[in-house]
Each structure stands twice: as structure tokens, then as C-alpha cells.
């Protein structure tokens with residue numbers, strides 16, 4: 001059985017990376033982790049943009065409404081600094097909030113850094129797409145998606161969430177992240193790769 005293709009918007013939000021002050025490590029880190037974690041063919045739709053609320057909201061709308069992404073992951077701009085506005089922009093485009101993702105990410109991240117509580121990250125649904133904010137530190141991407149021995153990574157809940165909102169059936173590599181679905185929602189497993 002062939003996996004369905006998934007279209008994923010990846011958005012790196014950083015004033016300095018988007019103006020070339022330093023090299024962006026957010027988009028490569030997102031791509032690397034998703035390629036490792038997913039068995040589905042992936043079409044990435046990447047964007048590197050500054051910390052501007054209106055521009056971030058416009059990018060998220062475009063990725064969901066025009067590019068038809070099933071999932072959008074952002075990185076950066078979730079902290080308390082005046083220019084950190086990613087959560088506000090994400091809420092601007094939200095139809096529904098999914099507060100469990102932010103709660104769980106802060107729990108996971110406390111196993112890595114005491115400043116985990118400074119991230120105001122949110123997750124929302126718009127149309128048939130799930131949008132999730134991740135912190136800006138490139139290493140925080142794998143940390144929050146994959147988790148810690150004591151706190152399961154948020155990506156474990158992403159495939160079933162996407163099932164429920166009408167997206168493609170995502171299959172993960174268990175060695176990276178084991179997706180959880182109720183038995184009634186599981187399809188027969190593919191041979192391991």
C-alpha cells in the first residue's frame with residue numbers, strides 16, 4: 001500500500017535569519033526531522049520571514065488556504081520579547097485552538113531548559129490544517145516534536161489530529177516517534193523501512 005503524500009508548510013520566523021545576519025537553521029532542522037519521522041512522501045512549502053504579526057498571519061493564511069498544506073509548523077518568535085508575535089499571529093488565523101500542544105511542549109521542554117516556560121507557543125486549526133508553533137532555537141524542534149523519556153513528543157498526537165480534521169493518513173517511523181491512534185482508527189501497518 002502506498003502512503004498518501006502530505007503537504008507541510010514550514011515557516012522560520014526570525015528577523016536576523018530572514019535578513020541574512022545569520023544563516024537560517026530553522027527550515028533545515030524542520031525538514032530533517034520530518035523526513036526522519038514520516039514514511040509518507042512529503043511536499044514541503046518553506047517560508048523564511050521576519051517577526052511581523054501581519055506578515056506572519058498572511059503567510060499562514062496563504063499556506064493553508066492557497067497552498068493547501070495539511071500541517072504547518074512554525075519556529076521562532078514565541079518568547080516574551082516585544083518582537084515575539086508568532087502566537088498572536090497564529091491566533092489571528094485560528095478557527096479553533098488546540099491548547100494541549102502548547103501545554104505538552106512546555107512540559108517536554110522543561111526537561112531540557114528551565115526557560116521552557118518563556119515560550120508562549122500555541123496550536124490551532126484553520127480549515128483542514130493544523131498549525132503548530134515551535135520555539136526558535138533550532139535544537140528545540142526535535143526536542144518538542146520527539147520528546148523526552150519522561151514526556152512524550154507532541155508529534156505522537158499529530159497524525160490522529162490530522163485524521164480527525166480530514167487530512168492524509170500519516171505514518172511515522174516508530175524509532176523516531178510512535179504515533180498514537182485508537183485501535184478503531186488504525187490501518188494495517190506497512191512493512192518496516
Ligand SMILES: Nc1ncnc2c1ncn2[C@@H]1O[C@H](COP(=O)(O)OP(=O)(O)OP(=O)(O)O)[C@@H](O)[C@H]1O
Nearest residue numbers: 012013014015016017023024025026076077136137
Ligand atoms: N532561524 C534560526 N536560525 C538559526 N538560529 C536561530 C534561528 N532562530 C533562533 N536561532 C538561535 O536561537 C537563539 C535564540 O533565539 P531568539 O528567540 O533570540 O531568535 P529570534 O527571535 O529568531 O531572533 P531574531 O531576533 O533575529 O528574530 C538565537 O540567538 C539564535 O542563536
Ligand SMILES: Nc1nc2c(c(=O)[nH]1)N[C@H]1C(S)=C(S)[C@@H](COP(=O)(O)O)O[C@H]1N2
Nearest residue numbers: 076077078079109115119135136137140143
Ligand atoms: N525544547 C526547548 N524549548 C525551549 C527552548 C529550548 O532551547 N528548547 N528555549 C526556550 C527559550 S530560552 C525561549 S526564550 C522560548 C521562546 O523562544 P523563541 O522566542 O525563539 O520562540 O522558548 C523556550 N523553549
